[in-house]
Structure formats: structure tokens, C-alpha cells
Amino acid sequence: GAVVSQHPSWVICKSGTSVKIECRSLDFQATTMFWYRQFPKQSLMLMATSNEGSKATYEQGVEKDKFLINHASLTLSTLTVTSAHPEDSSFYICSARSGTGNTGELFFGEGSRLTVL
Amino acid sequence: AQSVTQPDIHITVSEGASLELRCNYSYGATPYLFWYVQSPGQGLQLLLKYFSGDTLVQGIKGFEAEFKRSQSSFNLRKPSVHWSDAAEYFCAVLNQAGTALIFGKGTTLSVSS
Numbered sequence: 001g002a003v004v005s006q007h008p009s010w011v012i013c014k015s016g017t018s019v020k021i022e023c024r025s026l027d028f029q030a031t032t033m034f035w036y037r038q039f040p041k042q043s044l045m046l047m048a049t050s051n052e053g054s055k056a057t058y059e060q061g062v063e064k065d066k067f068l069i070n071h072a073s074l075t076l077s078t079l080t081v082t083s084a085h086p087e088d089s090s091f092y093i094c095s096a097r098s099g100t101g102n103t104g105e106l107f108f109g110e111g112s113r114l115t116v117l
Numbered sequence: 118a119q120s121v122t123q124p125d126i127h128i129t130v131s132e133g134a135s136l137e138l139r140c141n142y143s144y145g146a147t148p149y150l151f152w153y154v155q156s157p158g159q160g161l162q163l164l165l166k167y168f169s170g171d172t173l174v175q176g177i178k179g180f181e182a183e184f185k186r187s188q189s190s191f192n193l194r195k196p197s198v199h200w201s202d203a204a205e206y207f208c209a210v211l212n213q214a215g216t217a218l219i220f221g222k223g224t225t226l227s228v229s230s
Binding site: 034036042043044045093105108111 | 159218223
């Protein structure tokens with residue numbers, strides 16, 4: 001089946017630095033990718049919808065200047081956590097939809113665990 | 118607003134016993150419903166989905182789910198649980214815009230021998 005890959009899978013950084021997480025659809029093109037955040041023992045919360053060639057759509061309460069999303073190609077979306085702080089430590093998961101329309105299957109990456117010291 | 122409720126935070130089932138994980142949704146129209154499984158350190162894997170038609174949906178790994186509109190439920194079942202089924206299970210509904218998924222808080226399944 002289709003594969004979505006995230007990199008890095010685990011990153012530790014100092015407070016105040018910026019971290020970039022990549023999400024790639026390996027064998028299909030995705031005009032839309034999604035970024036989720038998952039706290040321990042919590043559900044996945046949608047952060048933003050990443051649209052190829054245009055600005056991302058952020059969910060209410062998500063700081064777009066803090067979580068920069070770029071979807072430069074049909075197979076790559078990046079999430080940059082700027083000036084990271086310990087409260088940004090979390091598990092970030094991306095997903096991409098294969099096929100057309102809204103009923104194409106969503107495939108999820110393995111997730112990226114961010115720890116901010 | 119759409120929402121998904123998974124009433125059970127943690128369930129323990131003996132290996133070989135049957136399993137039912139509950140999921141209730143809040144949605145104005147006909148929902149598109151999903152069950153995902155997340156193993157430790159792994160991404161999410163789709164078990165099954167319901168869009169329309171037969172309300173009993175078959176999925177991978179021997180799982181099935183039944184859509185009951187009258188109860189706003191989409192419970193996941195498996196007749197005989199294996200130790201490898203121990204994982205976190207998430208129920209989700211497609212949002213009204215049809216763009217992204219709204220997840221429940223998940224149910225952790227433990228399997229005892």
C-alpha cells in the first residue's frame with residue numbers, strides 16, 4: 001500500500017532552536033497533507049492542512065507563526081517548529097490522502113517525537 | 118460540532134476471547150467513519166472504514182465494525198484476540214468539510230495470556 005514517511009522519527013533540541021520535520025508520500029502524489037499533534041495518552045489533534053503550492057490552513061488555536069508549514073511539492077510537506085520550548089514537546093504525525101476527492105484513503109507517517117530541553 | 122467519543126480508556130482481554138471497542142460519534146449527516154490502530158512507536162494503520170452501504174464492515178486482521186445510526190455508534194469487534202493485537206485503537210470521523218479526520222481519545226487494549 002501507499003507509504004508516508006516522516007523524518008526525523010525522534011529529535012531532541014534545546015529551547016529556542018527551530019526544528020524541521022519532513023513528511024513524504026513515497027509512492028503517490030498528495031495535493032493535501034495533514035499535520036496532527038498527539039500528547040501522551042491523548043487523541044490526535046489536527047493542527048493544519050497543508051496544501052501544495054498554497055498557504056496552509058490552520059486549526060483554531062494553532063499559532064501559524066510558530067508552526068510553519070510548507071508544501072513545496074506533491075510529495076513533500078514540512079513542519080517547522082520555530083523557537084521551540086518544552087511545551088512544544090510532543091508527537092507530531094502527518095498524513096496524506098491518496099487518490100482524488102475526500103474519500104481517498106488517508107495514510108499516516110510513523111510520527112516524529114520532539115523533545116525540547 | 119463533530120466529535121468522537123471512545124468511552125473506554127483501557128481494556129484488558131484474555132487471549133482468544135472476543136473483543137468489542139466502543140465508539141460514539143456526533144455528526145449531523147451521514148458520517149464517514151474509521152478505525153485505526155497504533156502500535157508502540159508506530160504510525161497509524163487503517164483497520165477499516167465505513168462510507169455507505171452495508172452497515173457491517175470487514176477490515177484487516179480479522180476486525181469488523183458495525184455502524185448503527187440509531188445509536189450513533191461504530192463499535193469495533195474481533196471474535197478472538199491475539200497477543201499481537203495489544204495496541205492503541207482510535208475511532209475517527211471525517212470532518213464536515215471532508216478534509217481531515219477527527220479522532221477519539223483512543224482505547225488502549227492489553228491482552229493477557
